[in-house]
Amino acid sequence: MEKEIAKFSVNYLQILDENGKCAEQPGLTQKQIKEIYESMVLARIFDERSIKLQREGRLGTYPPLKGQEAAQIASAYALGKNDWMIPAFREHASMILRGLSMEMILQYWGGDERGQKIPSGENDLTFAIPVGTQPLHAAGIALAMKIMGEKTASLVYFGDGATSEGDTNEAMNFAGVFSLPLVFVCENNQWAISVPRSRQTASQTIAQKAVAFGFEGVQVDGNDVFAVYSATKSALEKARSGGGPTLIELFTYRMGDHTTADDASKYRKKSEVDEWVKKDPIERLRKYMESKKLWSKADEEKLLAKLGKKVEDAVKKYESVPAEEPGKIFEYVYAEMTENLKNQQKSLEHQDEAKS
């Protein structure tokens, strides 16, 4: 005898359509909507400025985020101060929103570890460059929260490529087994460098992978701030109140190159990019705000001027940070330097003397 013993369905959530229209937004105040909008615009200006800095030889390799502003800002906006955020490496928008300064982000991509000295009190982990390794750290943080009886949650970002990595799957399995207060946010931006999503998985959606791990997955229009915020907020509330993990697939698009060392025109058509430009998350929210008389051309001009200056100030700060003393490269390997490292540090000093 054969009978059906399991079946599942996956929901798709969109609130704000591509023309900026929506039936009912998820209870955000006008001030909050403007805050979200400003944060997205800031992220875009920062992103464009960073790419230019790299082209001018003033910044190292940098991974652009253009197109993913709603996915990052609206999800991070749903976090509480005591919740933890675990980024991959493209989450500059989320990091800035959570409080990491733009000059520190530039400092890191400029090749200086001090840019990832997350200010104490900020519950955000450093960037994790090895793809898909960080969901396990989020699982550990969530497990610690659970053991310590705290009513907080952790949120981890990763991309569609990361869903192919063993660690990401191990993290989801772990989260399911221990019913962890953890929100998995997959920014499905359709491309892992040159490899399309279809080459990462034969699964119809990424969201449905959660089902196999015993928890809920949902696909969300990742360019729709209201849907991203709403899905993340309810997943976080569920997590904090003991309801376990959720996987949120944010269906979005990386409008730029993978990094400044990449040329996306080699592997994808302009027509595809153009289609996604029509779904631009920032334009979409602006249309909504204009239609609700929350925003005017004058507001926009004022904002662009203000944020442009803010980014320029950050660039100035980044470029005026004094160099770290050479010997410092030895000082953060262990809590206390080993004799071996002290000797190596001394040899570096001698090298400096020989040079000067």
Next chain:
Amino acid sequence: MALFNLAQAINLALGQEMEKDKKVVLLGEDIGVDGGVFRVTEGLLDKFGSDRVMDTPLAESAIIGASIGMAIYGLKPVAEIQFDGFIYPALDQLISHAAKIRNRSRGRFTCPLVVRVPCAGGIHAPEHHSESPETHIVHTPGLKAVIPSNPYDAKGLMAAAIRDPDPVVFFEPKKLYRASKQEVPEKDYEIPIGKASIAKEGGDVTLISWGTMVHVCTEAAEKLKEKNIDVEIIDVRSLSPLDTETILTSVQKTGRAVIVHEAPRTLGLGAEIAATISEADILSLKAPVKRVTGFDIPMPLAKHEYLYLPNAERVAKAAEEVMKF
């Protein structure tokens, strides 16, 4: 004073540290209900509950990756990797994150984590159950590695490892778990990480080894005594950081060194020790430094492991060669 074998001594240390510090939690495969496949965590689930002694899904990278998150958050996880040969899936987490998070965040985040690894051969185990992967750990800046050769050191090293602010890989030679018993004080003490011990004093040649091989060196010393060769034995204990001072002081005294380890020879820790000795004081040497090690082959299965593992005859022969040089 009560007698403990090495497994019991580690169990005692784990229980005592958990009593003292609520932040100490254990996790791994079969460590709870089963008490670990070597029974090292026996009884701890009953005593401390399932929030502090956690049976995890069968996923080594998850065990270490989650432990990193827990350590960053403020707990002190003691993770068990069931067997040496199964540590490899977790090496990415150890090398890319546990070892680097302090440096990457310029000290903002730390990873006070202990990874227990039953290791090495001599118990006729299946493939992948008898390996000595310490080089991978020692070669990674940001990690520490220790290995006890006796119950007394095991308890003190475990206490030190759990209290250490950095990630420590704690190798446990399987062959020694129940090989002998020793008086182990219940009272609190630490064996400091980074300090070797002189297991036996002597004047003619220094044998440098760790783990199970310390006992092989002791056996070799008996044979050599019959030939009037008086050996000094250094139990390295702390593979990283390495106590080069103790090693150099001994070699400067004897003028001869034989390094003995189970791991394959090429780029084994013996190579580093030999290079360190010759860089620091080659003129104190009366003979070239010799190595008696595992061969550069995959660890043989049970029937042939005796061919691979250094034994007292090989060690004694090497010591005689450096004496005759």
